[in-house]
Amino acid sequence: MLNKRDLKIEYMRGQGPGGQKKNVTDSACRxxxxxxxxxxxxxxxxxxxxxxxxxxxxxxxxxAVAYALKAKKKxxxxxxxxxxxxxxxxxxxxxxxxxxHRTKKIASLKEVLRGNLGLLRDTRSTSI
Numbered sequence: 001m002l003n004k005r006d007l008k009i010e011y012m013r014g015q016g017p018g019g020q021k022k023n024v025t026d027s028a029c030r031x032x033x034x035x036x037x038x039x040x041x042x043x044x045x046x047x048x049x050x051x052x053x054x055x056x057x058x059x060x061x062x063x064a065v066a067y068a069l070k071a072k073k074k075x076x077x078x079x080x081x082x083x084x085x086x087x088x089x090x091x092x093x094x095x096x097x098x099x100x101h102r103t104k105k106i107a108s109l110k111e112v113l114r115g116n117l118g119l120l121r122d123t124r125s126t127s128i
Contacts, residue, residue: 002059008032009051014043029054038062089120 040058107119
């Protein structure tokens with residue numbers, strides 16, 4: 001839930017078609033989250049609906065930003081763990097597989113023993 005003190009709420013006239021009523025009522029709502037600068041805008045027929053939908057949109061945007069930040073931190077933490085790990089690969093002779101713990105890829109044991117380590121490489125980045 002957002003703190004009301006962190007919100008800047010503005011009401012204005014809506015844009016687009018709507019006739020005479022649209023030109024005289026301030027039914028559109030724009031809400032700005034002051035700490036992050038994220039904005040949400042909604043243009044409905046009445047103020048309360050516009051406010052509610054703009055607030056829901058703002059909460060969704062803030063959750064998305066928080067999720068992206070959390071994912072970025074998790075990825076950085078994972079890369080740090082990969083650089084500091086001692087176990088690189090696990091050879092499972094029972095299932096005839098090899099797992100590379102840095103790239104999370106699994107390959108056939110026979111192919112790896114033949115020297116085909118390209119199956120375990122991460123094709124997205126070469127920084128690992």
